[in-house]
Amino acid sequence: MMDVITGAFGGLKTAAELTQGLLALKTDAAVSAKVIELNGVISGVQQQLFTAQADYSTLASRIRELEAEVANFKNWEEEKQRYQLHQLAPGTLVYRVKPTMKGSEPDHDLCPNCYEQGVKAILQYSGYEKGHKSFSCSRCKAVFLGEMPPSESFVELTSTPWEFDRGY
Numbered sequence: 273m274m275d276v277i278t279g280a281f282g283g284l285k286t287a288a289e290l291t292q293g294l295l296a297l298k299t300d301a302a303v304s305a306k307v308i309e310l311n312g313v314i315s316g317v318q319q320q321l322f323t324a325q326a327d328y329s330t331l332a333s334r335i336r337e338l339e340a341e342v343a344n345f346k347n348w349e350e351e352k353q354r355y356q357l358h359q360l361a362p363g364t365l366v367y368r369v370k371p372t373m374k375g376s377e378p379d380h381d382l383c384p385n386c387y388e389q390g391v392k393a394i395l396q397y398s399g400y401e402k403g404h405k406s407f408s409c410s411r412c413k414a415v416f417l418g419e420m421p422p423s424e425s426f427v428e429l430t431s432t433p434w435e436f437d438r439g440y
């Protein structure tokens with residue numbers, strides 16, 4: 273963009289010199305030729321300014337995007353402090369809201385994959401899988417298995433034994 277602006281200034285300098293030169297000319301034909309040359313220089317300057325304006329708009333919108341990204345990043349840096357690693361079941365870690373930080377919100381867990389990517393994605397209960405309660409992330413589709421509840425799995429297995437045969 274600086275090249276364009278430098279070019280525009282150069283064009284204006286040439287136009288000023290041409291205007292000065294007009295005063296010294298003696299014939300109408302010579303004046304006409306200089307006016308045509310002057311018009312050419314002016315339209316060149318206009319073109320360069322249009323280009324500079326378009327470049328400026330592009331840069332300004334990019335700056336707004338980056339400012340929004342920085343703001344999101346700062347918000348997340350604050351928000352992530354509300355959560356800590358929690359073992360949902362042996363070998364299954366999620367981020368759970370700290371009891372002291374949850375305020376009026378219910379207990380909830382965040383997807384650890386999305387957490388590492390700077391995105392808050394709340395895990396939702398998604399039924400039973402292999403006898404475990406499962407929780408899934410709607411964003412990255414990861415599924416996390418909770419502990420098998422002893423009483424509930426007992427009821428399930430005794431009431432529907434055919435499920436057990438099928439590996440449930």
Ligand SMILES: [Zn+2]
Binds near residue numbers: 393409413
């Ligand atoms: Zn996720």
